[in-house]
Amino acid sequence: MRTISYREAINEALAQELERDESVIVMGQDHPWGGVLDVTAGLFSRFPGRVLDTPISESAFVGAAIGAATRGQRPVAELMFIDFMGVGFDQIFNQAAKFRYMFGGNVRTPVVIRTMYGAGLRAAAQHSQCLYPVFTHVPGLKVVVPSSPYEAKGLLIQAIRDDDPVIFCEHKALYDTRGEVPEDSYTIPFGQANVVRDGGDVTIVAIGRMVAMAEEAAKELAANGVEAAIIDPRTTSPLDTGTILESVGNTGRLVVVDEASPRCNLATDISALVAKEAFGSLRAPIEMVTPPHTPVPFSDVLEDLYIPDAQKVLNAAKAVVEYRR
Amino acid sequence: MRTISYREAINEALAQELERDESVIVMGQDHPWGGVLDVTAGLFSRFPGRVLDTPISESAFVGAAIGAATRGQRPVAELMFIDFMGVGFDQIFNQAAKFRYMFGGNVRTPVVIRTMYGAGLRAAAQHSQCLYPVFTHVPGLKVVVPSSPYEAKGLLIQAIRDDDPVIFCEHKALYDTRGEVPEDSYTIPFGQANVVRDGGDVTIVAIGRMVAMAEEAAKELAANGVEAAIIDPRTTSPLDTGTILESVGNTGRLVVVDEASPRCNLATDISALVAKEAFGSLRAPIEMVTPPHTPVPFSDVLEDLYIPDAQKVLNAAKAVVEYRR
Amino acid sequence: MTDTLREAYRLMRTIRAFEERVHDEFATGEIPGFVHLYAGEEASATGVCLHLDDRDTIAGTHRGHGHCIAKGVDVKAMMAEIYGRKTGTCHGKGGSMHIADLSKGMLGANGIAGGGPPLICGAALAAKQQDTGGVGVAFLGDGAGNQGTTLEALNLASAWHLPAIFVAEDNGYAEATSSAWSVASDNLADRAAGFGMPGVIVDGFDFFAVHEAAGEAIGRAREGGGPTLIEVRFTRYFGHFDADQQTGRDGEAAHENLDCLKRFRARVADGGEPAEHVLDDIDAEVAKLIEDAVSEAKAAPKPTRDDLETDVYVSY
Amino acid sequence: MTDTLREAYRLMRTIRAFEERVHDEFATGEIPGFVHLYAGEEASATGVCLHLDDRDTIAGTHRGHGHCIAKGVDVKAMMAEIYGRKTGTCHGKGGSMHIADLSKGMLGANGIAGGGPPLICGAALAAKQQDTGGVGVAFLGDGAGNQGTTLEALNLASAWHLPAIFVAEDNGYAEATSSAWSVASDNLADRAAGFGMPGVIVDGFDFFAVHEAAGEAIGRAREGGGPTLIEVRFTRYFGHFDADQQTGRDGEAAHENLDCLKRFRARVADGGEPAEHVLDDIDAEVAKLIEDAVSEAKAAPKPTRDDLETDVYVSY
Numbered sequence A, B: 001m002r003t004i005s006y007r008e009a010i011n012e013a014l015a016q017e018l019e020r021d022e023s024v025i026v027m028g029q030d031h032p033w034g035g036v037l038d039v040t041a042g043l044f045s046r047f048p049g050r051v052l053d054t055p056i057s058e059s060a061f062v063g064a065a066i067g068a069a070t071r072g073q074r075p076v077a078e079l080m081f082i083d084f085m086g087v088g089f090d091q092i093f094n095q096a097a098k099f100r101y102m103f104g105g106n107v108r109t110p111v112v113i114r115t116m117y118g119a120g121l122r123a124a125a126q127h128s129q130c131l132y133p134v135f136t137h138v139p140g141l142k143v144v145v146p147s148s149p150y151e152a153k154g155l156l157i158q159a160i161r162d163d164d165p166v167i168f169c170e171h172k173a174l175y176d177t178r179g180e181v182p183e184d185s186y187t188i189p190f191g192q193a194n195v196v197r198d199g200g201d202v203t204i205v206a207i208g209r210m211v212a213m214a215e216e217a218a219k220e221l222a223a224n225g226v227e228a229a230i231i232d233p234r235t236t237s238p239l240d241t242g243t244i245l246e247s248v249g250n251t252g253r254l255v256v257v258d259e260a261s262p263r264c265n266l267a268t269d270i271s272a273l274v275a276k277e278a279f280g281s282l283r284a285p286i287e288m289v290t291p292p293h294t295p296v297p298f299s300d301v302l303e304d305l306y307i308p309d310a311q312k313v314l315n316a317a318k319a320v321v322e323y324r325r
Numbered sequence C, D: 001m002t003d004t005l006r007e008a009y010r011l012m013r014t015i016r017a018f019e020e021r022v023h024d025e026f027a028t029g030e031i032p033g034f035v036h037l038y039a040g041e042e043a044s045a046t047g048v049c050l051h052l053d054d055r056d057t058i059a060g061t062h063r064g065h066g067h068c069i070a071k072g073v074d075v076k077a078m079m080a081e082i083y084g085r086k087t088g089t090c091h092g093k094g095g096s097m098h099i100a101d102l103s104k105g106m107l108g109a110n111g112i113a114g115g116g117p118p119l120i121c122g123a124a125l126a127a128k129q130q131d132t133g134g135v136g137v138a139f140l141g142d143g144a145g146n147q148g149t150t151l152e153a154l155n156l157a158s159a160w161h162l163p164a165i166f167v168a169e170d171n172g173y174a175e176a177t178s179s180a181w182s183v184a185s186d187n188l189a190d191r192a193a194g195f196g197m198p199g200v201i202v203d204g205f206d207f208f209a210v211h212e213a214a215g216e217a218i219g220r221a222r223e224g225g226g227p228t229l230i231e232v233r234f235t236r237y238f239g240h241f242d243a244d245q246q247t248g249r250d251g252e253a254a255h256e257n258l259d260c261l262k263r264f265r266a267r268v269a270d271g272g273e274p275a276e277h278v279l280d281d282i283d284a285e286v287a288k289l290i291e292d293a294v295s296e297a298k299a300a301p302k303p304t305r306d307d308l309e310t311d312v313y314v315s316y
């Protein structure tokens, strides 16, 4: 199969949906010029009038996407960096997320908010955050964190066709990652984890870019005779709890790898789920591999220390595998 | 000792600090008239020029409080409802929270953001949220959730004297709750949990207003011969992990009661902590008592079902106490 | 025109009667939560919404009952919603501050000051994309006129050249804080120029003035002429939320002299149409409607445990 | 005055030389992350900051090197910061977009468009509370002029009657989006009236024009006359961030004709003071300073594992 980048996969998903469904519109800063990292390149001229530039007014244009979604459009708005949520969050969490419940079910808000997250580009504290735990916390939102080009395309097409508000979190350090992606349109359903790797000794749940770290660690583990199952939830809300619990049922051991800040994040969320629902099968403490409780540092030395890497995943996996009461 | 309300305790803390320290200033909507629920009553006329009214411009005035904090003031700004964070969050999490780290330690930002949280007043989806998990997630913020008038006064005075940005979360359904409060000024250090009740059979960690629910449940449990320890963390960031782990070390059983939405909240955070650090002593699944993953409903019937209550805490505690592998 | 006038009177009277009754009922303690009453401001919602039809969308404020009624939301379902009943517009899940009916083009009252204007940019954008000739109208208070979401929306509406109208209802206060202080310019309408759109000021007790200004703005928007900011001025009747300290209530005198219904009656008496007895009949019909709305609401079932976790998502 | 002119030239030359060198060094790949260059806009930061002293606070933008230098932040420490070194202004934790030095009254460059204006309301408030006669100055780009945080701050500064100055640097673009499109009014300064303050427009390549307008606004603010919005206009030299597609670069011609340094030299040549050789000496001093700054930065140690978790809180 042909190989394309994560960036191209997203661009293709947008193009195919713009093509397929007239109600899809796309908006964001600099969109006539492909946006800040070229993700929407070419769409502006290819779909006249349906790809909109916006002022630096996140509340207004994200809110506009939401309002338009209630009136028959399927807007895809880009919050350039997820770090900018602070100037547009009300429209997302108090409006879009709550409409359906507050209005007694009498509305659909099929809006997608695409946004870049994650560390690794030396972009420092205000341009490197994960923050998907904040969106996951909010009832009424769906949250997608694709780990590969294949996931990115299928999940974005699903997001656009989905009738609920979706936060679509793209890791900026993955844009150049390449992978096999079908040319035809396809969807990946929400709430269905991908079992990246099977294994009976330890379960590693990893989010977004962390899936790659887990895979690297798993290779190393396998070389040492330890077979790790790797689960990529793909969507953090809804979360495929069944697949996680089933795997822990087999392995009795869990490591959760989350690039987000450590307090009240997905690592704690998934640990807590397992500590409640699969306690009987647990044979070791649940390890969490996360960054420290600090902002993201600028310096390359510090940022490299900050981000969870394969070595840290490996250490955590070893610790739970070797654990004896 | 004299008995005053939670509202009065907060008012008194503000008044005493305004009196003691010239650099303290207080601001918020309607402050000349005591603010929306009379919490700041009387301060405007008693401290001329130091209690400021604000327009409905949360980014601007919360940001101003933060800016003033870097320039020698100790501002206390009121975000009337915590639900309004969506229109002022950037200044809190990207500015105040990150200054010290981004600037290499060369700044202090002693700002307090007082804010009302919680359900129970039939105020519906946009005026009843907890959201302290979101602030707890952010490195650089301290988060305080006082459960009683005594805690409210001592923690607020500490917050004002503290050199870091503090989010001070007042439960709106507690304002009329009365309790013993010393007249003199005192502080309660951050990161020190209050052991509300000792007990060797099960540990219940409860946040804010949920402490009262836990106490009710504990009475019932005691009547049945089960002694519950109740831990009120008082601050969710920093979190007193030692007291929690020690208690679970004794009881081997944990219930966490959190009024916040269930995903990536404090219940998951504390569960995960224990599943990692005290796995060896755990003798039962960790139960979490939280609302469902829905916005807060308006109808009294639904809101009462939504909020965790003593009965639910009791059921959870019974389940973990009766658990057999 | 007589039809329009009859309809105008009926809407204003319905809003007034609805709000006065909610005021009384709230005092009994049976209505949960908070209610913010629109009484006194009827001419604004009515004068604007009479120009609107199915293509158009409005967003209300926390003081939203009037906007809903003027846009045609069912009055009985509204009352049931305020009582938190299953028969309510939102099945009891929203309450006074969140009444919405998308099928009527009402995108919701809003608990967030400044919540509506961005959304209405979206409704206007949808109308433009679908080429329906529809418009979006955002109502907002003077206090909400200082919220960044509102100010951004004004600029976006101009930049995108949207068929959007912003109706700033300046009743003199945001809670107890006066707009004379909080709005740093003399008038909210002065902000329009900074966002590249016309700004006009009208007397909010004068239905005819509002109706005319709104007609012009909406007409221009429908024809592709872009957004307008209309500042509607009045004095608040009741306190901020019902049963509060009534700060901002400028005395009974205001009630006497500054009343869109009285002014309307005086004005149409001069013209002779609609006849007084027609208006009296409307009063009676409305009184009955409100009476029925309250008794039906009180008799209606409340939601049950089964309703708690539904309607969060379309699918999950 | 000659002193002021010498200082003005020195600052502008320092900024220019700093930015041109960062541009070259960035191309080598040794500087991590992104840099946004202020070259071409020197007259703005310089013309404003020359009026400021220790009582005063400024907030910069993502394009913040010039603001820092003009407010007296140590150039060598800045360069080290851009290289992510432990000797940097922020010990390598902040980087180009977060250089700050509170001891110099520099409250930080800012990665958030519109991040600074609210903060500067606070700095101005503190100066007012402490009665120091100090002012706060927020720099912002044309794009950031559409951000709600900025617009709210304008209103708050007026409502509180703060000694605050908002310097809107309109370089024609926000990334690739033109201000002619994104700012719906003709000029950002047109927004001032809607927030109850004076608004003026000055030529950003003319140090003297900026200096005069800023002097007036800052003087008024110090005397309790409230805030001002100053729009400073220029054409951008480089692309948005260094090494991008260079959209918005209006050709080499702009560089030739629209240059505050060249204009400054031409103007003072007419007056005879400072003499040309004095300016040439400054050029040489600055060149050496920048050379040293770069070599010291490159030689400086990087932070280590011990630095990762420090400086999050004062105490925790």
Ligand SMILES: Cc1ncc(C[n+]2csc(CCOP(=O)(O)OP(=O)(O)O)c2C)c(N)n1
Residues within 6 Å of the ligand: B029, B056, B058, B080, B084, B087, C061, C062, C063, C111, C112, C113, C114, C140, C141, C142, C143, C144, C145, C147, C171, C173, C174, C175, C240
């Ligand atoms: C963002 C936000 N801040 C504060 C509030 C609390 N609040 C509710 S209504 C209100 C006053 C609104 O004043 P105005 O916009 O003039 O409307 P009015 O009540 O006068 O109709 C305030 C401050 C809110 N709902 N939303």
Ligand SMILES: Cc1ncc(C[n+]2csc(CCOP(=O)(O)OP(=O)(O)O)c2C)c(N)n1
Residues within 6 Å of the ligand: A029, A056, A058, A080, A084, A087, D061, D062, D063, D111, D112, D113, D114, D140, D141, D142, D143, D144, D145, D147, D171, D173, D174, D175, D240
């Ligand atoms: C709230 C926010 N939205 C978007 C961005 C991304 N961004 C960084 S700089 C920039 C353009 C800023 O334009 P302008 O304010 O005119 O400043 P200039 O770069 O021209 O100096 C944008 C959109 C941001 N940093 N913050």
Ligand SMILES: [Mg+2]
Residues within 6 Å of the ligand: C141, C142, C143, C169, C170, C171, C172, C173, C174, C175
């Ligand atoms: Mg008002």
Ligand SMILES: [Mg+2]
Residues within 6 Å of the ligand: D141, D142, D143, D169, D170, D171, D172, D173, D174, D175
């Ligand atoms: Mg610009």
